[in-house]
Amino acid sequence: MSIAALQQTGDAVRRGPGRPRDEDLEEQILTGALALIDEGEPVTVRRLVERSGVSRAAIYRRWPSMTTLVAAALDVGRTVPPDIALDDGDxxxxxxxxxxxxxxxxxxxxxxxxxxxxxxxxxxxxxxxxxxxxxxxxxxxxxxxxxxxxxxxxxxxxxxxxxxxxxxxxxxxxxxxxxxxxxxxxxxxxxxxxxxxxxxxxxxxxxxxx
Structure with a gap:
């Protein structure tokens, strides 16, 4: 995904009605990190700032390290499975x-x-x-x-x-x-x-x- 396309995505996210600002920025950062991952590029602070348009301070306010940020990005799209039915069936x-x-x-x-x-x-x-x-x-x-x-x-x-x-x-x-x-x-x-x-x-x- 190009930088322009990602910026448009971020703009669309920011304009979403009723979405808290913090949630907007978090999604913008994760979108930028995933783009770098999918392209096989190292996820560094400098690259992420350039790609997402979010400041270094905004990144570190949400994740204590780039390791935890990348871990969160890799998990985008995954959910915790629902509880397994224990009393019905086999x-x-x-x-x-x-x-x-x-x-x-x-x-x-x-x-x-x-x-x-x-x-x-x-x-x-x-x-x-x-x-x-x-x-x-x-x-x-x-x-x-x-x-x-x-x-x-x-x-x-x-x-x-x-x-x-x-x-x-x-x-x-x-x-x-x-x-x-x-x-x-x-x-x-x-x-x-x-x-x-x-x-x-x-x-x-x-x-x-x-």
Whole structure:
């Protein structure tokens, strides 16, 4: 996106009725940061000031560092999933639907290209990776961890299980396909592989009711 186009976008945002000034500036800054990220350019204060038209002071009033700002920009388009229904239907189906139900990265809130750019940036910068985990990714795991804890409490899952570890295990099935194998979740074979791997893990998590 050109600088002129971004400035027009910022103007349109600022003119929106009823939008607080702080929210306008925040969106303007994130739009500029995302433009730099999508173009493969380093997100520096100087570049961001030039691209967004927002002052350095305005940037640092909202984010304590460029690392936290980039983490916020990478998360634009993502939302915290709703709570998993715990009392209706089968817990296994509900948990699996949360992990692989969308069959695509875009279903999670943004394009596959941006997803891969996120992975590239995070893997190249441990500080960014840690900040992104703490401020964004960990929040999206809460519904899944809560559902697993509920399964333990109800005696569906083994009592000694740790919900956080189980979440790592189950989510890792999907991430391995996308990040390590370079697959697409829209491929039926990949989706079937995730289902099979999920079933293996889930059987190991089930409580012994014998």
């Amino acid at each position: 817990l296994r189906d509900a948990v699996m639907g949360t992990l692989v139900g969308g069959r695509s990265v875009s279903a999670a809130g943004y394009s596959e290209e941006r997803f891969r750019q996120r992975i590239r940036l995070a893997m190249g910068d441990r500080e960014l990776q840690t900040a992104y985990w703490a401020s964004h990714v960990s929040r999206r795991r809460v519904p899944l961890e809560r559902a697993i804890a509920h399964g333990i409490e109800r005696g569906i899952l083994r009592p000694e299980l740790d919900p956080t570890t189980c979440c790592d295990l189950l989510a890792g099935v999907v991430y391995y396909q996308l990040v390590v194998r370079g697959e697409e979740m829209s491929d039926p074979l990949v989706w079937r592989r995730c289902q099979d791997a999920f079933d293996i893990a889930w059987r190991g998590m089930l409580a012994d009711r014998g």
